[in-house]
Amino acid sequence: MRQSTATYILIFVFLTAGIFIKNPFILNMVSLSALTVITVLGLNLLLGYAGQVSLGHAGFVAMGAYISSILSIKTGLNPWLSIAIASAITTVVAAFIGYPTLKLKGHYLAMATLAIGEIIYMLANNLITLTGGHQGLTGIPMLSIGNFTFDSEKKFYFFSWAVVLLFAFVSNRIINSHYGRALKAIHEKEAAAKSFxxxxxxxxxxxxxxxxFYAAISGGLYAFYIGFISPSSFSLLKSIDYIVMAFVGGIDSIFGSIITTVILGSLPNILTSLQDFWPIVNGGLLVVAAMFMTRGLGGLIKWKRNTF
Amino acid sequence: MNFAQGEFVMLGAMLQFYFLTLHIPIVLSFLLSSLIVGVIGYFIHAVFIRGTRNPQELALIVLTIGIAMILRGTSMLLFGKNAHAVKQFLPFDSITVFGLTFSSQYIVVFAGAIIFATLLFIYFNKTNSGKVMMASSNNPLACRLFGIDVEQVQAISFFISGMLGAIGGSIIAPISFAKYNMGLIMGLKGFSASVVGGFGNNVGAIAGGLIIGVSESLAAGYISSSYKDIVAFLIMILVLFVKPSGIFGAKDIERV
Structure with a gap:
C-alpha cells in the first residue's frame, strides 16, 4: 500500500471513530492530539526534508496562540482572520531566523530555535499587560462559521481531524511535487542537488x-478551542515532545507520526501518576530511535514506492 | 556538538551538593564530582555514540537531546525539584574590595575561569594529544589515514568536556544554587558565548562569555531583570545574522 493512502485511511478511521465515542474526556484528548499532529507534520517536513532539528516549535505554537487570541480579544477581530494573521507573522519570524542559521551546517538552527523558543516563553511570562503572564490569558472567543459554533467536544473533534486531513494532504502534495523531490535530493546529497x-x-x-506555519495554525486553533492559554503549555519540554513524536514516528513518515503523536499525546493524560517519569521515557525513546531506527516507526513498514 | 553539555554542568553542581551533604571535604567533593561526570561523558560516548548504527548528524543531535532529557529527568527523580543551596569553597563568606562587598565564591569563579582557560590553551596548542584532538575534529578521515584512533580521541574529548562542565557546575553552584533544570539555560548560554566569540576558539569563548555576561547585567540593571536572558539570546541571533563565524572566528566556517 502507498503510504499516502494508508494515511488517509487512518485519518478517516479517526473521523468515523468520532461518531461512536461518547466520552467527552476521550474526545477532548484525541482532538488535542489532532492539533499536536498538525505541529508534528510541520516538524516532519523540516526533519525529513531539510535534515534539521527545531528545538523551538513550541515557541511557534505559542506565537500562533498568543498573537491570534490577543488580536481577537483586544480588537474584536474575527478569530479565523486573527489566526491567519498570527500564522503569517510567525512564518515571517521563522524565515528571519532560518535565513542566517540555515546557511550554516548542523546544530546552529537547533540552537537558534531553542533560543527563540525561550525568548517567546519568557515574553509570554513577562509581558503581563498583553499576555496575562503566568496566570494566562482568558476570555478567548470560540470559533464559529456563520451561526454554527464549535462549542462541544464532538464538533471540535471532527473539525480538528478535518484540519489534520487538510494538512496531511498538503504535506503529501508537497512531498510528491518537484519541490519535494528537490528537498529529498538536498537531504540525500546536498552537493548533487546543488549541481542540478x-x-x-x-x-x-x-x-x-x-x-x-503549521505550528502557528495548530497554536491558534488550540487557543480558540480551549479558550485559555498560559505559558506552561508552550515550554521547551513541549518542543522536545514534538521532536520525540516526529522522530520516533519516522522523519519522513506522516503515517507513523500520526500514530505516535496520538499515543504519546494521550498516554500522559491517562497515566497521570507517572508524570515525573515522562522526561526519562521521552529521552529513552529518542535515544533508542536515534541509535537503532533512524527512520522511525514508519520506516519499519514496507510501503509501496511512488513511481515518479 | 553535544546537547547534553549543559546537563554535565547541572550534574557537577548536583553532585557537589550531594557530596557536601555527606560531609565530604570541599576539595575532595569537587574532585569527585568532576571525575564522576567525566566518566559519565566517556560512558555516553562509549555506549551511545559508538553504538549508533547510522551516525549521521541529525541522528547524533537527536541522540544527545535524548541523553540530556534522561539526565535531567533522573536528576529530578533523585534530587527533587527544589533548588539546593551549596556551601562556598573558601572559608569566609564575603569579601570587600574598594567598598564593594561580594560573595567570596566570585574569587573562585574568576580564578577557576583563568586557570582552566590557560590549561586548555596549553593543552590544545602545546601538547601532542591536544593537537591530535583538534586535528580529529577538523578532518577525521585524514587523521585515520595517519593512524590516529579517532574514536579514542573522541572518547577522551567527551571525558574532558564532561569534567570541565562539572567543574563549571560545581564552582558556580554556591552562587546559582543547584537545580535539576539549570542545565538547559547553562548549555544555551555557553553556546551563545561560543557563537558570539567564534566556535572552536578559546580566546573567542572567553570574550563571548564576557560580552554575553556584561550585556545581561546591563539589561538587568537598566531594563528589567526578567529580560536579562532574552538579551543573551538576542545577541546570539544578531551575531548569527551579521557574522556567523563569530567575532574571533575563522573565515572557513562550514557554509552550505
Whole structure:
C-alpha cells in the first residue's frame, strides 16, 4: 500500500471513530492530539526534508496562540482572520531566523530555535499587560462559521481531524511535487542537488517557514478551542515532545507520526501518576530511535514506492 | 556538538551538593564530582555514540537531546525539584574590595575561569594529544589515514568536556544554587558565548562569555531583570545574522 493512502485511511478511521465515542474526556484528548499532529507534520517536513532539528516549535505554537487570541480579544477581530494573521507573522519570524542559521551546517538552527523558543516563553511570562503572564490569558472567543459554533467536544473533534486531513494532504502534495523531490535530493546529497541547480538555501528556509506555519495554525486553533492559554503549555519540554513524536514516528513518515503523536499525546493524560517519569521515557525513546531506527516507526513498514 | 553539555554542568553542581551533604571535604567533593561526570561523558560516548548504527548528524543531535532529557529527568527523580543551596569553597563568606562587598565564591569563579582557560590553551596548542584532538575534529578521515584512533580521541574529548562542565557546575553552584533544570539555560548560554566569540576558539569563548555576561547585567540593571536572558539570546541571533563565524572566528566556517 502507498503510504499516502494508508494515511488517509487512518485519518478517516479517526473521523468515523468520532461518531461512536461518547466520552467527552476521550474526545477532548484525541482532538488535542489532532492539533499536536498538525505541529508534528510541520516538524516532519523540516526533519525529513531539510535534515534539521527545531528545538523551538513550541515557541511557534505559542506565537500562533498568543498573537491570534490577543488580536481577537483586544480588537474584536474575527478569530479565523486573527489566526491567519498570527500564522503569517510567525512564518515571517521563522524565515528571519532560518535565513542566517540555515546557511550554516548542523546544530546552529537547533540552537537558534531553542533560543527563540525561550525568548517567546519568557515574553509570554513577562509581558503581563498583553499576555496575562503566568496566570494566562482568558476570555478567548470560540470559533464559529456563520451561526454554527464549535462549542462541544464532538464538533471540535471532527473539525480538528478535518484540519489534520487538510494538512496531511498538503504535506503529501508537497512531498510528491518537484519541490519535494528537490528537498529529498538536498537531504540525500546536498552537493548533487546543488549541481542540478537547486537553490538549497532558499528551499531550506522555505520548508522551515512552512513548518513554523503549521505550528502557528495548530497554536491558534488550540487557543480558540480551549479558550485559555498560559505559558506552561508552550515550554521547551513541549518542543522536545514534538521532536520525540516526529522522530520516533519516522522523519519522513506522516503515517507513523500520526500514530505516535496520538499515543504519546494521550498516554500522559491517562497515566497521570507517572508524570515525573515522562522526561526519562521521552529521552529513552529518542535515544533508542536515534541509535537503532533512524527512520522511525514508519520506516519499519514496507510501503509501496511512488513511481515518479 | 553535544546537547547534553549543559546537563554535565547541572550534574557537577548536583553532585557537589550531594557530596557536601555527606560531609565530604570541599576539595575532595569537587574532585569527585568532576571525575564522576567525566566518566559519565566517556560512558555516553562509549555506549551511545559508538553504538549508533547510522551516525549521521541529525541522528547524533537527536541522540544527545535524548541523553540530556534522561539526565535531567533522573536528576529530578533523585534530587527533587527544589533548588539546593551549596556551601562556598573558601572559608569566609564575603569579601570587600574598594567598598564593594561580594560573595567570596566570585574569587573562585574568576580564578577557576583563568586557570582552566590557560590549561586548555596549553593543552590544545602545546601538547601532542591536544593537537591530535583538534586535528580529529577538523578532518577525521585524514587523521585515520595517519593512524590516529579517532574514536579514542573522541572518547577522551567527551571525558574532558564532561569534567570541565562539572567543574563549571560545581564552582558556580554556591552562587546559582543547584537545580535539576539549570542545565538547559547553562548549555544555551555557553553556546551563545561560543557563537558570539567564534566556535572552536578559546580566546573567542572567553570574550563571548564576557560580552554575553556584561550585556545581561546591563539589561538587568537598566531594563528589567526578567529580560536579562532574552538579551543573551538576542545577541546570539544578531551575531548569527551579521557574522556567523563569530567575532574571533575563522573565515572557513562550514557554509552550505
Amino acid at each position: 541547480g537547486v537553490n538549497v538555501h532558499l528551499y531550506k528556509v522555505a520548508i522551515f517557514s512552512l513548518s513554523a
